[in-house]
Amino acid sequence: MKTVLSTKILTPAQKELFLNSGIGIVEHNALKIEFLDFDIPEGSDHLVFTSKNAVQAFLNRSKGRNYSNYQSFCVGEKTKRLLEENGIKVVKMSLNALDLADFILKNHKSGQFLFFCGNMRRPDLPRELSKNNIRYTEIVTYNTILTPKQFKRAFDGIMFFSPSGIKSFVQENNIGNSRLFCIGNSTAEEAKNYTAEITIANQPTVENVLVQAIKYFKQYD
Numbered sequence: 001m002k003t004v005l006s007t008k009i010l011t012p013a014q015k016e017l018f019l020n021s022g023i024g025i026v027e028h029n030a031l032k033i034e035f036l037d038f039d040i041p042e043g044s045d046h047l048v049f050t051s052k053n054a055v056q057a058f059l060n061r062s063k064g065r066n067y068s069n070y071q072s073f074c075v076g077e078k079t080k081r082l083l084e085e086n087g088i089k090v091v092k093m094s095l096n097a098l099d100l101a102d103f104i105l106k107n108h109k110s111g112q113f114l115f116f117c118g119n120m121r122r123p124d125l126p127r128e129l130s131k132n133n134i135r136y137t138e139i140v141t142y143n144t145i146l147t148p149k150q151f152k153r154a155f156d157g158i159m160f161f162s163p164s165g166i167k168s169f170v171q172e173n174n175i176g177n178s179r180l181f182c183i184g185n186s187t188a189e190e191a192k193n194y195t196a197e198i199t200i201a202n203q204p205t206v207e208n209v210l211v212q213a214i215k216y217f218k219q220y221d
Contacts, residue, residue, distance in 0.1 A: 002217040004157040004181075006210075007031075007165040014210055021214045026155070030168035033118075034143040035060060041137060046113045047072040047088070048104075048136070050097055050125060054116040055082045057141035073113075075100055076204060095204055096184065101128035109134060120144040120164050122186055148172040156217065157181055159209050163190035170194065181213045 003024035010027055018025040035057050047070055049055050055074070059082075067088045074080050080093040092107075094100035101124065104111070113136040115126065121140075129136050144164050148171035157179045160166050163186055169175075175194040182188040184204040191198050199216060201208040 002156040004159060004213050004217070005151070005155040005178075006159045007169060008161055008206070010206070010210075014206060017207075017210050017214060021218060023214060023217050026151075028149050028151075029147060030149075030165040031162070032145040032147050034145055036140065036142055037061075038139055038141055040139070041114065044112045044114050044137070045069050045071055046108065046111045048074070048100070048113050048115040048125070049079055049083070050075040050100075050115075050117055050121060052076065052079045052082055053118060054141050055079055055086075058116050059086055061141075073100055073104060073108075078205070096186075097122060097125040098128065101125050101132075104129070104134060105132050112136070114139060116141050118142045118144050122163075146171065154178065157213050159213055160187050160191065161206060161209065163187050166190045166194070179213075179216060181209050181216070183209050 001024050003026060006025060006027045007030040009029050015025060033053050038061060040062055049072060067086065070088050071091045072083050072088050073092045074083060074090060075094055075097055080090050083090050092103050094103060115136050115138045117138065117140060119140050126138060146168035148168045150172040154176050155178050159181045161183045179197045180191045180195060181199050182191055183201050188198050188200045199212050201212055
């Protein structure tokens with residue numbers, strides 16, 4: 001039986017996909033999130049989020065606020081969904097930070113933004129905003145902590161959901177001959193440091209990474 005490692009714990013519904021496919025699944029959270037205390041400056045109603053964790057951190061610190069005046073810009077469908085579920089208007093959702101920066105540059109260049117992020121955020125968005133003289137304040141809302149674990153075995157495939165997850169895994173393990181399944185291009189770029197055996201999800205969702213892994217190994221049945 002082919003066996004795949006997920007570097008994050010899956011929901012029961014996600015795990016069911018594997019159980020029904022006849023492919024073995026091992027799970028481990030390669031990362032841990034630690035929410036921080038931070039202040040939310042007054043004077044700007046334009047909010048930028050590049051992860052669901054940043055939204056959750058913002059909600060934790062802003063309980064009791066009226067969100068109706070906020071306009072948000074975000075990366076990812078799940079980030080958008082969490083914002084809208086909490087009454088925060090999403091002006092633009094992009095699938096990656098560069099596309100979001102391009103939209104802000106073309107449509108909101110005179111705006112002033114609060115950028116909520118984690119300590120290991122990618123440099124793409126702040127670099128583009130700074131380069132184009134767009135005013136923003138960066139607020140680190142959570143820490144991403146690597147939680148490496150040694151596996152005394154090889155896996156046919158490994159699913160990664162961020163560049164940080166790869167960094168965590170390789171602290172204690174070798175990639176070897178495993179096929180890597182990556183949630184997006186940034187994760188794939190990190191994976192290229194270790195192997196050329198990479199499949200990138202068609203959509204940047206956990207579910208699509210799972211589908212790609214199942215599809216890949218089912219062809220060898």
